[in-house]
Amino acid sequence: MTEVRISLVGYGVVGHGVVEVLERKRQLMGEIGLDLTLVSVTDHTGTYLAPDGVVAKDILDHRTLEGVANSDMAAREVFGSIDCDLVVEVTPTNIVHGQPGLGHMVDALSMGKHVVTSNKGPLVVDYRRLKDLARKNDVALKFEATVGGTMPLISLIERTLVGNTILGIRGIFNGTCNYILTRMAEEKYPYNHALTEAQELGYAEADPSYDVEGVDTAGKVAILANSIFDMDVKYGDVEVTGITGITPESLILAHKRGYAVKLIGEVPALTVKPMLVPLGSPLAVGSTLNAAAIYTDLSGTITVTGLGAGRIETASAILSDIVSIYRGNHVDAQRS
Amino acid sequence: MRLSMDLEMEDKPGQLLMALEPLREQKGNIISVLHHRDKKTPRGTIPVRVILEMDRSRLETVKGQLQANGIMVVRAGEERFLEEITVLLVGHVLDRDLGDTVHQIDSTGFAEVVDLSLSMPGIDEPSSAYLRIRATGKDEIQKAMSILRQVCVQKDLLVIEPIEADEP
Numbered sequence: 001m002t003e004v005r006i007s008l009v010g011y012g013v014v015g016h017g018v019v020e021v022l023e024r025k026r027q028l029m030g031e032i033g034l035d036l037t038l039v040s041v042t043d044h045t046g047t048y049l050a051p052d053g054v055v056a057k058d059i060l061d062h063r064t065l066e067g068v069a070n071s072d073m074a075a076r077e078v079f080g081s082i083d084c085d086l087v088v089e090v091t092p093t094n095i096v097h098g099q100p101g102l103g104h105m106v107d108a109l110s111m112g113k114h115v116v117t118s119n120k121g122p123l124v125v126d127y128r129r130l131k132d133l134a135r136k137n138d139v140a141l142k143f144e145a146t147v148g149g150t151m152p153l154i155s156l157i158e159r160t161l162v163g164n165t166i167l168g169i170r171g172i173f174n175g176t177c178n179y180i181l182t183r184m185a186e187e188k189y190p191y192n193h194a195l196t197e198a199q200e201l202g203y204a205e206a207d208p209s210y211d212v213e214g215v216d217t218a219g220k221v222a223i224l225a226n227s228i229f230d231m232d233v234k235y236g237d238v239e240v241t242g243i244t245g246i247t248p249e250s251l252i253l254a255h256k257r258g259y260a261v262k263l264i265g266e267v268p269a270l271t272v273k274p275m276l277v278p279l280g281s282p283l284a285v286g287s288t289l290n291a292a293a294i295y296t297d298l299s300g301t302i303t304v305t306g307l308g309a310g311r312i313e314t315a316s317a318i319l320s321d322i323v324s325i326y327r328g329n330h331v332d333a334q335r336s
Numbered sequence: 337m338r339l340s341m342d343l344e345m346e347d348k349p350g351q352l353l354m355a356l357e358p359l360r361e362q363k364g365n366i367i368s369v370l371h372h373r374d375k376k377t378p379r380g381t382i383p384v385r386v387i388l389e390m391d392r393s394r395l396e397t398v399k400g401q402l403q404a405n406g407i408m409v410v411r412a413g414e415e416r417f418l419e420e421i422t423v424l425l426v427g428h429v430l431d432r433d434l435g436d437t438v439h440q441i442d443s444t445g446f447a448e449v450v451d452l453s454l455s456m457p458g459i460d461e462p463s464s465a466y467l468r469i470r471a472t473g474k475d476e477i478q479k480a481m482s483i484l485r486q487v488c489v490q491k492d493l494l495v496i497e498p499i500e501a502d503e504p
């Protein structure tokens with residue numbers, strides 16, 4: 001049995017999901033030879049330390065660690081003072097400066113700890129540096145959950161499709177936009193109405209601009225460009241058009257001619273814009289689904305779809321990343 | 337009648353003039369010349385596509401003269417619109433002179449708008465237009481699209497292009 005001692009940084013929606021999923025999958029993980037032990041949880045208010053393993057029910061009902069934390073250590077001090085092998089970083093995304101996640105990841109990698117994350121910011125802002133740090137310290141940096149949530153994309157390309165040259169990737173990487181466009185097309189709702197509905201259902205934030213103006217998708221495009229296409233780009237290198245100008249009439253017009261309109265991110269073209277997708281295309285998924293078409297030289301076009309966000313779904317992508325570090329070899333350490 | 341000719345010529349100065357002269361002599365009205373300098377053939381020649389209005393009966397004479405001038409005629413005949421693309425425009429499509437938008441494509445000679453439908457929800461509200469554009473080839477489609485994109489930037493219209501048009 002391999003014991004993996006995990007520190008969790010960030011205890012919001014995804015952080016709670018990670019705690020829950022680690023608990024639920026304990027036995028299954030044991031069957032494949034992994035003893036995944038959560039030894040610390042850190043948020044803004046402090047840290048909950050449990051050297052013998054966090055008991056999920058002791059903290060899951062608390063929205064934050066306020067009143068539960070038994071230490072006031074910040075993430076960096078936690079990594080330096082307790083015995084842990086792997087850091088799960090799930091603090092809020094900032095694609096301009098990458099903080100606080102960037103600092104957490106630099107600290108963790110420098111101290112020789114694997115990092116698994118759903119936080120796009122640091123990977124958009126400073127991918128090269130993080131990757132180099134991981135390589136230098138012979139640890140893994142895994143971030144499947146940052147692009148397309150639970151939809152397997154990066155691991156599919158790095159493992160299953162290895163040997164293929166990837167010619168390009170196009171996809172729907174934002175469930176909020178896809179939900180809004182789907183509802184506008186189905187119900188002939190004006191944009192604002194569909195947005196309000198998405199907000200009421202919890203699919204869109206109170207300030208939706210990050211999603212609907214294509215910023216989130218552009219961040220994902222930058223991550224794919226850096227990781228799959230070995231480019232060195234930032235958010236500003238992506239040409240972005242969001243969905244706020246789309247009208248229900250235009251969607252009806254498109255539909256009559258056999259098309260759906262989707263917000264499509266594309267690499268290595270580095271564009272995000274609404275595009276016409278044939279209704280029969282595997283990319284024409286509805287609701288909050290994400291989808292990606294991978295264009296390869298040997299395998300033709302491969303399309304994957306899946307839920308792009310959600311507490312448990314995102315935690316599931318994080319769990320897969322953790323398992324892949326210990327089951328396979330270190331992809332990072334091997335890739336030159 | 338509108339004709340198109342695919343020519344190949346050597347990569348040296350003056351060649352294009354040698355090719356266009358016989359066309360003018362035969363009262364051909366040249367609509368467009370696409371000089372594919374970037375697509376040199378293995379023979380080292382440069383492909384050129386000329387689209388012109390001319391009486392078809394003069395075609396054989398023109399071909400003879402071109403060959404005499406050392407220009408290879410690969411194909412000549414009625415112009416065919418072989419490629420097609422659909423696009424959606426959203427915004428104040430009508431107010432920003434839709435006629436002009438269409439004209440900018442049609443006046444290229446190598447592309448034209450063959451289908452157009454409009455949706456106008458109400459005065460002052462953004463309208464949308466569905467356009468089908470045909471052109472003589474894939475490159476011409478791309479050229480027509482870049483013209484359309486430019487026009488739409490000026491007119492502040494959103495251009496929604498089909499995903500299948502240029503797969504990576």
Ligand SMILES: NC(=O)c1ccc[n+]([C@@H]2O[C@H](COP(=O)([O-])OP(=O)(O)OC[C@H]3O[C@@H](n4cnc5c(N)ncnc54)[C@H](OP(=O)(O)O)[C@@H]3O)[C@@H](O)[C@H]2O)c1
Binds near residue numbers: 146314
């Ligand atoms: N939600 C999804 O479905 C989803 C899907 C894919 C990716 N993601 C990404 O995953 C990350 C987490 O998302 P989320 O929805 O869980 O966000 P969230 O609910 O806002 O949670 C963020 C957590 O990070 C904590 N935090 C902030 N600054 C910190 C610091 N300096 N040190 C330690 N903890 C800090 C916050 O603590 P306080 O509450 O004390 O401030 C909070 O617990 C984001 O980067 C997001 O983009 C989310």
